[in-house]
Amino acid sequence: MGVSAGQTYTVTLANRGNETYRVDARRALLDSLRDQGVDLPFGCQYGGCITCAAKLTAGAVDQRRQVALNNRQINDGYVILCVARPVSDITLQIGVEAHDRLYRNPFLDPLKAHELKADIATPKEV
Amino acid sequence: MECCGPGYASPADAIKAPREKLLYTIAIYTGTGIQKPDYLATIDVDPDSPTYSQVIHRLEMPGIGDELHHMGWNACSSCFDDGSMSRKYLILPGVRSNNLHIVDTATDPRAPRLHKVIDGADIKAKADLSGPHTVHCLGSEIIISFLGNAKGEAPGGYLHLNKEFEIQGRWESSMGDIKFGYDFWYQPRHNVMVSSEWAAPNTFMPGFDLEEVGHLKYGRELHFWDFEKREPIQSMYLGEDGLIPLEVKFHHDPDSTHGFCGAALSANVIHWWKDDGGEWRWEKIIDVENEPHPEWPIPVPGVMSAILVSMDDKYLYLNNWLHGDMRQYDISDPHHPVLTGQVWMGGLLGKATHVNGVEMAGGPQMFQLSLDGKRLYVTTSLFSTWDNQFYPEIREKGGVMVMIDCDPVNGGMKINEDFIVDFGKEPNGPSRCHEARYPGGDCTSDIWL
Numbered sequence: 233m234g235v236s237a238g239q240t241y242t243v244t245l246a247n248r249g250n251e252t253y254r255v256d257a258r259r260a261l262l263d264s265l266r267d268q269g270v271d272l273p274f275g276c277q278y279g280g281c282i283t284c285a286a287k288l289t290a291g292a293v294d295q296r297r298q299v300a301l302n303n304r305q306i307n308d309g310y311v312i313l314c315v316a317r318p319v320s321d322i323t324l325q326i327g328v329e330a331h332d333r334l335y336r337n338p339f340l341d342p343l344k345a346h347e348l349k350a351d352i353a354t355p356k357e358v
Numbered sequence: 359m360e361c362c363g364p365g366y367a368s369p370a371d372a373i374k375a376p377r378e379k380l381l382y383t384i385a386i387y388t389g390t391g392i393q394k395p396d397y398l399a400t401i402d403v404d405p406d407s408p409t410y411s412q413v414i415h416r417l418e419m420p421g422i423g424d425e426l427h428h429m430g431w432n433a434c435s436s437c438f439d440d441g442s443m444s445r446k447y448l449i450l451p452g453v454r455s456n457n458l459h460i461v462d463t464a465t466d467p468r469a470p471r472l473h474k475v476i477d478g479a480d481i482k483a484k485a486d487l488s489g490p491h492t493v494h495c496l497g498s499e500i501i502i503s504f505l506g507n508a509k510g511e512a513p514g515g516y517l518h519l520n521k522e523f524e525i526q527g528r529w530e531s532s533m534g535d536i537k538f539g540y541d542f543w544y545q546p547r548h549n550v551m552v553s554s555e556w557a558a559p560n561t562f563m564p565g566f567d568l569e570e571v572g573h574l575k576y577g578r579e580l581h582f583w584d585f586e587k588r589e590p591i592q593s594m595y596l597g598e599d600g601l602i603p604l605e606v607k608f609h610h611d612p613d614s615t616h617g618f619c620g621a622a623l624s625a626n627v628i629h630w631w632k633d634d635g636g637e638w639r640w641e642k643i644i645d646v647e648n649e650p651h652p653e654w655p656i657p658v659p660g661v662m663s664a665i666l667v668s669m670d671d672k673y674l675y676l677n678n679w680l681h682g683d684m685r686q687y688d689i690s691d692p693h694h695p696v697l698t699g700q701v702w703m704g705g706l707l708g709k710a711t712h713v714n715g716v717e718m719a720g721g722p723q724m725f726q727l728s729l730d731g732k733r734l735y736v737t738t739s740l741f742s743t744w745d746n747q748f749y750p751e752i753r754e755k756g757g758v759m760v761m762i763d764c765d766p767v768n769g770g771m772k773i774n775e776d777f778i779v780d781f782g783k784e785p786n787g788p789s790r791c792h793e794a795r796y797p798g799g800d801c802t803s804d805i806w807l
Contacts, residue, residue: 271393275423275454275563276488280510282564282743283389283423283454299510300564328391328753335746338568339654352573 241318245270246289247325255318261286261293262313272313272326279315286313287330291322304347308333364445365435365804369610372435372804373669375729378796379404380467383735383759384426384450385416385781385789389742390753392787395419396426398450398461399791400468401759401779403735411777413784415469419459424452425742428793430493430502432460432521435804436546437498443521447473448795451490451502453741454563456481458490458502460523467797474523482508484525485517489559492541494805501529505539505559512558514539534590538577544585545608546807548615548632551583553590554603565743571623576602580619580630582638592638599626599642605664609671612806616692618643618665620676625660627676629692643695649681649707658706663740664724668731668766669801673698677722679740680748681705684722684762686771698769703760704738706748714778719755720745726794727801731766733774735759739790756781756788 239257243265244250255264262274262284275283279298288311295316310333311324324330346356366372381401387394400415419426432447446464451457456478463470481487487504494501500519506512513536516529538555545551555577556562561570570576578600582592596603601623608617615632627644648657660678667674667689674689682705687695702710704718711718720738727734739745739757746753761777764770782788795803 273389273391273393273423275388275425276456276510276559277423278510280560280563281454283425299560302564302567328389331746335565335743335750337747338566339656339658343567343569348567348569348573352570352575 242321243318244323245326246323247327247329257318259317260314261316261318265313270326273328274314277314279312282312282334284313285310285331285334287325289323289325291318291320293317293322294319302343302347302349303353304343305334307347310334362441363437363439363443364433365438365799367438368806369669369671372729372799373731375798377730378728378798379407381726381735381794381796382448382463382470383737383791383794384429385757385784385791386425386739386742387786387789388423388425388454389746390788390790392789393422394786395422396424396452398426398448398470400470405776411779413779417461417470417472419450419452420472420475421455421457423455424457425454426450426792427453427741428491428493429795430495431795431803432495432500433498434495434799436495436807440498443498445797445799449493449500449502451493452478453489453491456488456490463797476523476525481517481525485528487514487517489514489563490517491539494542494544497807503539503542503553505556510558510560510563512538529588531588532590535593536581536590537579540577540604541606543606543608543617544805545612545615545617546585546805547612549585551585552606552608552617552630553581553583554606554619555579556602556604563743565747571601576623578603580606580628580640594630594638594640596621596628596640599624600628603628607665607667607802609667610669610804610806611671614671618667618674620662620665622661622663623659625662625678627662627665627674627695631692641693643693644676644687646678646681651706666725666727666801668727669729670731670766673731673764673766673769675725675727675734677725677736678705679721679723681707682709682721684725684734684736684771686764686769688769699764699771701762701771701773703736703773713758713760713773714775716758716778716780717755718758719752720749720757724793726796727764728796729798729800732764734762734764734771735794736762737791737794739792742790745790752790754788756784757790758782759791759794
């Protein structure tokens with residue numbers, strides 16, 4: 233799937249007064265937003281460490297390069313900004329205030345087999 | 359022996375060194391929601407000083423998101439007879455960023471300054487490594503364990519730096535069949551290094567999924583290396599007794615073959631030694647029982663994330679991060695440890711919610727013991743993502759450093775009532791402290807040839 237040169241999308245930051253930014257479809261969201269002055273947390277910058285996770289509430293991203301999220305976190309809308317690229321206009325909640333469902337006590341709230349990371353998850357039985 | 363290099367001629371000499379007056383601990387903002395760099399804090403630990411028990415200096419790293427964690431010296435007692443060396447530089451790896459920060463602590467010990475940064479991307483390009491953890495000096499050179507390759511996949515390997523902090527490439531000749539990396543310690547007189555296993559950076563950095571233990575994403579083996587050949591020669595499968603074997607410590611006595619490992623999830627101490635027939639053996643010597651909790655469906659494991667051996671090799675200290683206790687065992691007979699001290703600070707069991715007036719978030723985590731064995735400094739944060747899972751209130755409350763008075767003669771521990779450093783009150787907001795080191799050497803830095 234190719235992305236044509238110059239393709240841009242609008243990112244709305246729901247928990248920053250619905251500020252909007254135009255971003256390049258070929259660049260990681262973290263880089264595009266930081267370049268425009270948005271103060272965002274980050275760590276490894278290759279999709280492995282979850283520090284930059286944000287919650288996607290509308291639209292879609294391509295985050296195939298991320299290896300940090302389990303399937304429950306993905307189903308809860310989390311995206312890894314250092315590798316995610318927009319494929320439509322999107323709305324995000326950013327920063328740790330969006331991390332309400334990102335962290336969970338693993339003993340009190342275990343994952344089901346289909347909620348594990350992609351490499352060890354088994355398909356959900358229906 | 360001519361004595362003009364760093365450190366001490368022997369463990370017995372180290373014990374007689376002057377009392378520590380400063381200590382350094384890392385403090386993180388990574389993962390806390392505060393957009394500031396992690397930093398190296400200098401703590402005044404001189405009881406005669408007007409700023410005793412306070413942070414007196416903060417050296418910020420150049421960027422955000424490093425997650426400083428463990429650190430190590432450029433030189434230790436392994437170059438005691440090398441007059442060209444000195445214990446001047448502290449190496450601070452960023453687990454997430456892969457950057458190595460070289461900090462000059464000698465020019466002004468109270469106000470360390472940044473000497474050099476080895477760029478994480480350069481390490482990935484030249485050595486295919488990420489996720490740095492333990493730093494040891496190797497005579498005049500330095501080796502650092504990394505838990506992953508450049509993509510964050512296990513087992514990683516060891517970065518070799520020369521004394522000018524230039525990348526020499528990989529230290530090891532082979533990783534053999536080792537699945538994971540973490541901590542290591544070596545005992546040159548027996549030509550042995552022992553290494554332990556956490557997990558791949560891509561597994562542990564985002565947080566702890568318990569199910570991944572069952573899927574063999576976390577370690578359960580110890581590895582014995584031919585130190586001169588730089589290759590593993592024997593692995594010990596610890597099984598259920600050794601789930602997530604983290605810190606490894608040899609006796610400080612360079613002639614001893616005895617060593618210890620804390621298995622974090624099993625909350626056991628594993629003891630190893632070489633028997634009379636020259637074979638390496640291991641046994642479980644301490645088993646911390648899981649504790650019931652009114653809100654938990656299963657008993658709470660201790661999570662023994664660190665161990666430490668006193669410089670006289672008489673006491674072993676361990677933490678139970680989720681329970682909230684620090685323990686002291688007399689290991690004069692390493693096969694039969696005797697519990698001689700226990701104190702509570704934080705934890706999930708509610709046994710010590712406050713220490714010296716400070717509300718605790720987290721539990722006892724990393725600790726550093728004075729060379730004379732009398733003062734144990736303990737911090738409360740494990741790792742940002744894991745803190746956020748088990749102790750989410752640490753975001754607002756920050757980490758704490760506590761001092762425990764230890765009796766090195768008769769055994770016993772007691773929380774010192776005059777000392778506490780509350781990182782919840784830091785100028786830029788609550789930060790979290792982890793590993794600590796002393797400028798003159800401590801109980802986790804020195805190896806004797």
